[in-house]
Amino acid sequence: MEDKIEVGEYVRTREGYIGILIDINIKNLNYLTIDCKRSVRRDFLYPDSYLYLTNEDIVKHSKNIIDIIKVGDIVELTDVLSQEVIYIWDEEMLEAVKQNIEEGQRLKSILTREEFTNRKYEV
Secondary structure: OOOOOOOOOEEEEOOOOEEEEEEEOOOOOOOEEEEOOOOOOOOOOOOOOEEEEOHHHEEEEEOOHHHHOOOOOEEEEEOOOOEEEEEOOOHHHHHHHHHHHHOOOEEEEEEOHHHHHHHOOOO
């Protein structure tokens, strides 16, 4: 990743995890600490919602979470009157979702295409 990543930015990893960069410690081998705000590991030494990575593990980062969403993701949006789950199947749908968020719908959650692919049960 060429551009500089900063603490407080949203990040998307190669494995499809999304979180917030909470620390950069260049003294460590895996110097980026990412908080995914949900359990992503089972390790007794470290918080289970944290990932410890390098810049090479990050595919996207931004101060605005809508910049992290990609085609193939599933998002949950809410507003005063509705709640909907949307599969983003192409660039046009991605742009429509981003516009809805900018116009006031709240992005409640994201299921990345990588996570869906890794966790799905095929029948």
